[in-house]
Each structure stands twice: as structure tokens, then as C-alpha cells.
Amino acid sequence: MTAPAPLTTPADVARNAAGRPVVQLRGVGKRYSNGTLAVAGVDLDLRRGEFASLLGPSGCGKSTVLRMIAGLGEPSAGRIDWPGAPRDGRGQPVRDVGFVFQEPTLMPWATALQNVMLPLRLEKVPSREAADRAAAALQSVGLDAFLRAYPRELSGGMKMRVSIARALVTEPRILLLDEPFAALDEITRHKLNDDLLALWAKAGFTVLFVTHSVFESVYLSQRIVVMAARPGRIVADLGIDAPFPRDAAFRTSVEYAEACKIVSARLAQAIVS
Incomplete structure (x- = not known):
């Protein structure tokens, strides 16, 4: 049995990710009209063709970040850039x-x-x-x-x-998913995880997947971005080296268990930070 592959550093992730960034967040924050600071100081690059997950406890701003990327809400601080994206008639980037x-x-x-x-x-x-x-x-x-x-x-x-x-x-160039499988039973959820990975492998779009499940994020992702709350912010950026395709055997492997252990520890730190 081979030793479990280590989790890579953010620099490794950036170096190994395919292509240039398709979207970049710099110092992004969101304060609502009632004064609540939901997200602060988020710096994040999503690169062409990568599968990344936003992992964190409920209320840490994962969905808020996703919606701002989609254009369903505007940041109150910082900026969201779309390198290389075509422009519409008003000169605004086409989010796609x-x-x-x-x-x-x-x-x-x-x-x-x-x-x-x-x-x-x-x-x-x-x-x-x-x-x-x-x-x-x-x-x-x-x-x-x-x-x-x-x-x-x-x-x-x-x-x-x-x-x-x-x-x-x-x-689309980017697929954003906001905890889409959270309400499903485990068997259905696992099947849809596999189907999503198959679609991603075939089409090559960039994925940002919001979840609060360590196990789901490790199974799906090349990269896991961990968020903490009050206000929502990024506290860890981890790569998962396990190769694709992934299957039921991966879920019971030493490599998977070790990765889940490390990511769980970082999530626990985020909850108390």
C-alpha cells in the first residue's frame, strides 16, 4: 500500500492549475444594509479547468462569495476581475x-x-x-x-x-454550485458527485462548489478553500493530490482518510478562529 499523498501548498495549486485565472477576487467584502459584515478581505483566483470547493461552517459567507462571482450581488469592498473575458456593449466583462x-x-x-x-x-x-x-x-x-x-x-x-x-x-466557462446535494440521501449524493466529476472531466469548465462537508469536498476537489465566519474570510487554501477519476475505492482509501483528517483539522481551526 502506498503512502498517502500530501496536501499541497497554495503555491503548488497555483503552479499546477491549468491555464490562466478566469476570475480573480481582490480584497472582496460584503456589508449588508443592516450593517452586518458578511465577508471581508477575500482574495481568490479560480483557474481555467480546475475544480475548487469553498468549505466552511454555516454563516461564513460561502454562498455570499458565490453570488458575488455570479453577479447576483455586488461587493461593497474590493473588486472582481475577469481576465480575458469578452466585453459587452457597456464595456463590462461577460461573466459566462x-x-x-x-x-x-x-x-x-x-x-x-x-x-x-x-x-x-x-x-x-x-x-x-x-x-x-x-x-x-x-x-x-x-x-x-x-x-x-x-x-x-x-x-x-x-x-x-x-x-x-x-x-x-x-x-458556461464557470459552474457555480451552492450546496446542491445537501438535502439528498447519501446514496444519491454519492452518485451525483460521480456524475458531476464526469461532466467536469468531459467539458473542462471551471467549478466552484460550496459545501460544509469535509468528505464531499475532499472527494470532489483539486483544491479546497476553507472559510471562517464573523466576518467571512479565507483561512486556508489546500490542494488535493489524488488523481482522477475518483471512485468508491478512493472513498475507502488511506489517502482519502488522511486528506479528510487534515482538512477537518483546518476546518476545526476555522470554526474557533
Whole structure:
């Protein structure tokens, strides 16, 4: 049995990550109108094609950071840069992100196909092309037999697959996921972890995955960014050297257990810091 691979340093992560940064956060903070300082001084680079997780306790600002990257909220301090991104007519960078929320947020009166077509309709993509692309996205998440099904006819895991397909149908450069599997049973969660990794390996988009699960973050990620609360801030940036693809054998390996132990220790420090 080989010795467990060590966790790398942030410098190793930056050196080994593929490509240049697709988004950079510098000194980013968020203070709400009630005076609450939710996030402060966040510096973070996401590089092309990497799979990174934001790990931390509830209330540490993980979702706030994710939403600011997506443009669903503006930072009250610092800046978010998009190196190399095309510009729109106002000179603003095109973010080109897909977002998967904690809940599937599907329209109950629309079929799976119609739900996935929504982002394309908003972009005024012709109906036939939109339907074909939505069908292909649903096929990529294993739901090609459920194109005409309504949300009420789908399980929780299937609804989340529809949500992922909807986020991917525009072929974004960055996929942002806000604890998408937290409410699912363990078997379904593990299966969706594997499916997400397969989609990432095939398409090569950048992933930022929010979770409060050490075990999920170690299984999925090349890199884990640990956050602490009051205010939300980054306290550790760790790399996971285990190769891909990962499978059930990895979950029971010494390497996985050792990585979980180290990440758990850093998370425990974040909770008391």
C-alpha cells in the first residue's frame, strides 16, 4: 500500500492549475444594509479547468462569495476581475457562468425540457436549436427518458439533475454550485458527485462548489478553500493530490482518510478562529 499523498501548498495549486485565472477576487467584502459584515478581505483566483470547493461552517459567507462571482450581488469592498473575458456593449466583462442553487428552483408548470430551455429562451436562441441543446443537456445528466416529465413526477435527485442541466445548457466557462446535494440521501449524493466529476472531466469548465462537508469536498476537489465566519474570510487554501477519476475505492482509501483528517483539522481551526 502506498503512502498517502500530501496536501499541497497554495503555491503548488497555483503552479499546477491549468491555464490562466478566469476570475480573480481582490480584497472582496460584503456589508449588508443592516450593517452586518458578511465577508471581508477575500482574495481568490479560480483557474481555467480546475475544480475548487469553498468549505466552511454555516454563516461564513460561502454562498455570499458565490453570488458575488455570479453577479447576483455586488461587493461593497474590493473588486472582481475577469481576465480575458469578452466585453459587452457597456464595456463590462461577460461573466459566462452557470449557477446551481441549493434547491432545484424548477418551474412546476414546465416540463424538464422546458425548464432547461429557459436560459436559451432568455438569450433568444431559436426554439428548435434551444430544444435540441436542452435535450442534449438532459441526456448528459442521464435524463433523456424524462424530457416531458414535470417536476412533480421527478425524485429529488432527478430534479437536481435538471437544475444542473439547465446551468450547463449555455456551455458556461464557470459552474457555480451552492450546496446542491445537501438535502439528498447519501446514496444519491454519492452518485451525483460521480456524475458531476464526469461532466467536469468531459467539458473542462471551471467549478466552484460550496459545501460544509469535509468528505464531499475532499472527494470532489483539486483544491479546497476553507472559510471562517464573523466576518467571512479565507483561512486556508489546500490542494488535493489524488488523481482522477475518483471512485468508491478512493472513498475507502488511506489517502482519502488522511486528506479528510487534515482538512477537518483546518476546518476545526476555522470554526474557533
